Amino acid sequence: MTKLLITYFGAFEGVEKNPTREIAENVGGALAHTHPDVDVTLHELPVSFVGSSSELTRVLAETSADAVLSLGVAVGREKASIERVAINLDDARIADNDGDKAQDRPIRPDAPAAYFTRLPYRHLVTEMTAQNLPVEISDTAGTFVCNHVFYELMHALASTEIPGGFVHIPATRPDTETASHAANMTAHPETGGIEGREVPTLPVNTVSNIVQRIAEAMV
Ligand code: PCA
Numbered sequence: 001m002t003k004l005l006i007t008y009f010g011a012f013e014g015v016e017k018n019p020t021r022e023i024a025e026n027v028g029g030a031l032a033h034t035h036p037d038v039d040v041t042l043h044e045l046p047v048s049f050v051g052s053s054s055e056l057t058r059v060l061a062e063t064s065a066d067a068v069l070s071l072g073v074a075v076g077r078e079k080a081s082i083e084r085v086a087i088n089l090d091d092a093r094i095a096d097n098d099g100d101k102a103q104d105r106p107i108r109p110d111a112p113a114a115y116f117t118r119l120p121y122r123h124l125v126t127e128m129t130a131q132n133l134p135v136e137i138s139d140t141a142g143t144f145v146c147n148h149v150f151y152e153l154m155h156a157l158a159s160t161e162i163p164g165g166f167v168h169i170p171a172t173r174p175d176t177e178t179a180s181h182a183a184n185m186t187a188h189p190e191t192g193g194i195e196g197r198e199v200p201t202l203p204v205n206t207v208s209n210i211v212q213r214i215a216e217a218m219v
Helices: 020-034 049-063 121-130 145-157 204-218
Strands: 002-009 038-045 067-073 080-083 085-087 114-116 135-138 164-169 171-173 199-203
Touching: 002 020, 002 049, 002 145, 002 204, 020 038, 020 067, 020 204, 038 049, 049 145, 067 145, 067 204, 080 121, 080 204, 085 145, 114 145, 121 135, 121 204, 145 164, 164 204, 171 204, 199 204
Parallel strands: 002 038, 002 067, 067 164, 080 135, 171 199
Antiparallel strands: 080 164, 085 114
């Protein structure tokens, strides 16, 4: 049985309810039907530089996953983005949930400057764009906890053949809602949001579909 680990995040500054949880749950539920042979584990990571590293290490060992997909929200983006590259740097304008305001800090001083994703991003983006799904390739996951987890994940997988990667989702809205902007979230300049501007949203169903397609390509 293939074991797929999907990680998501909880609340942090400017995001009271992290939409990645609902998306992870939807994708886990959908895969139980479409891929009953895949054992999906959903796991929340803390929005903490130090805490996310130890939690990721722990859950990777515990699940011995064959594929790992990490999710984060990038408030201010309009499309779901498959992150192409993780960089060896923590640098944040806002503090993480432990009050850590990292600046100019390498994640691992003796490790490579960057790692590339192992997601088949070109194929996925070409195929989904042709079907009018809002998805793009991104060349920056920022320098906050999402990039940190992405880097740590690819570092952990570097000596293996295990596929892994990171997807940033935009703010979401209930499928029944027509208003296309989220009033209750603050944009993240680190990941493409513009402070003071309205926050664009995508319906939960659209984002769930995209992430499901990405997860299916991994298993
Ligand atoms: N987004 C943040 C951290 C947690 C999350 O969901 C980021 O983009 O770094």
